[in-house]
Amino acid sequence: MSEPQPGADELLARARELLAAHPPATTEAVDFLKARFDAGLAWVHYPVGLGGLGAPRSLQPVVDAELAAAGAPDNDPRRIGIGLGMAAPTVLKYGTDEQKRRFLRPLWVGEEVWCQLFSEPGAGSDLAALGTRAVRDGDHWVVTGQKVWTSSAHLARWAILIARTDPDLPKHQGITYFICDMTDPGVEVRPLRQITGEAEFNEVFLTDVRIPDAHRLGEVGDGWRVAQTTLMNERVSIGGMRLPREGGMIGPVARTWRERPELRTHDLHQRLLTLWVEAEVARLTGERLRQQLVAGQPGPEGSGMKLAFARLNQEISGLEVELLGQEGLLYSDWTMRRPELVDFTGRDAGYRYLRSKGNSIEGGTSEVLLNIVAERVLGLPAEPRNDKDVAWKDLAR
Numbered sequence: 001m002s003e004p005q006p007g008a009d010e011l012l013a014r015a016r017e018l019l020a021a022h023p024p025a026t027t028e029a030v031d032f033l034k035a036r037f038d039a040g041l042a043w044v045h046y047p048v049g050l051g052g053l054g055a056p057r058s059l060q061p062v063v064d065a066e067l068a069a070a071g072a073p074d075n076d077p078r079r080i081g082i083g084l085g086m087a088a089p090t091v092l093k094y095g096t097d098e099q100k101r102r103f104l105r106p107l108w109v110g111e112e113v114w115c116q117l118f119s120e121p122g123a124g125s126d127l128a129a130l131g132t133r134a135v136r137d138g139d140h141w142v143v144t145g146q147k148v149w150t151s152s153a154h155l156a157r158w159a160i161l162i163a164r165t166d167p168d169l170p171k172h173q174g175i176t177y178f179i180c181d182m183t184d185p186g187v188e189v190r191p192l193r194q195i196t197g198e199a200e201f202n203e204v205f206l207t208d209v210r211i212p213d214a215h216r217l218g219e220v221g222d223g224w225r226v227a228q229t230t231l232m233n234e235r236v237s238i239g240g241m242r243l244p245r246e247g248g249m250i251g252p253v254a255r256t257w258r259e260r261p262e263l264r265t266h267d268l269h270q271r272l273l274t275l276w277v278e279a280e281v282a283r284l285t286g287e288r289l290r291q292q293l294v295a296g297q298p299g300p301e302g303s304g305m306k307l308a309f310a311r312l313n314q315e316i317s318g319l320e321v322e323l324l325g326q327e328g329l330l331y332s333d334w335t336m337r338r339p340e341l342v343d344f345t346g347r348d349a350g351y352r353y354l355r356s357k358g359n360s361i362e363g364g365t366s367e368v369l370l371n372i373v374a375e376r377v378l379g380l381p382a383e384p385r386n387d388k389d390v391a392w393k394d395l396a397r
Helices: 008-021 029-038 057-069 081-094 097-109 223-239 250-259 266-293 301-329 349-360 366-377
Strands: 114-117 133-137 140-147 158-164 175-181 187-192 201-212
Touching (some): 008 057, 081 097, 081 114, 081 223, 250 266, 266 301
Parallel strands (some): 114 158
Antiparallel strands (some): 158 175, 187 201
């Protein structure tokens, strides 16, 4: 018989014990975070010993609120979002016990940043067409290829990587999933300067990079299935983030509307009302999606949320630029930087407008997500795909 799940009272008691033993005012942030992980209060729904207590996922906010009220540090989740939102659930589901013990604690604490080596110049929307090769060499795999649009690669210690291990199989087969050490010889990271002036993304060149087989996630050739766990969690983490009312992009434009009555017009008023309602609907839908996650793994609904997130961000930022008139044409700083995170609400309207253009590409293009929603949510017939049973090496490229 399984142990009963801890309830809210027990979690609160554990949180208070943690605070008493490690007072936030006198404890280094990293030491507090390590103690929190070890107490099972990092991800309360994760197994005991891996940052959790096997508690209901819905009780995580109870712990977070108690610790935040006491001034406890958080793990700066925006900086380590790829690790938290994509790598961790994949390692938890497919990793060996040794991999889970090695990677989850420093990932959650923020000691090790992660990036995602999936997209390639010739395999973005059609990710399964990827051509990066991994060839077995004893207890290692030798990986060669190029990845692109890699957020945080310039900061990352580890990467989740998919590579082709058998080109004689159709493109969705013969792919294997690895954990790549970004400090290994043969890994080269180059900045990609964006329309915002920054280089938040990178391209990564892999030249004879040796990855131990012990850093493989899942079975050889099963990488596409493993990658689906990553992708579904990625779309939830992008489109389903927890926000307060008027959180996110709608906040700055609503604030400008209230503070600058001289900018208002009837047309802008109607458009703002429509987008405000849509943003609130999306926020509440995100709350419902998170409640569904309590019962299991994320499904295709996350793709719908990410799709709405991208469209709303682009429409809201466009409205904000129009509302500001001539001021909306200004751009404060084109300095070339390699930032640690994306800060939509802490920057000006011009940055929000330009950066939001990428929302319909990153985390799955809107066109791909429309197909996912059509086929997996609405049950519509799949598009014809003539290359599904053709060996990857025989595909036109």
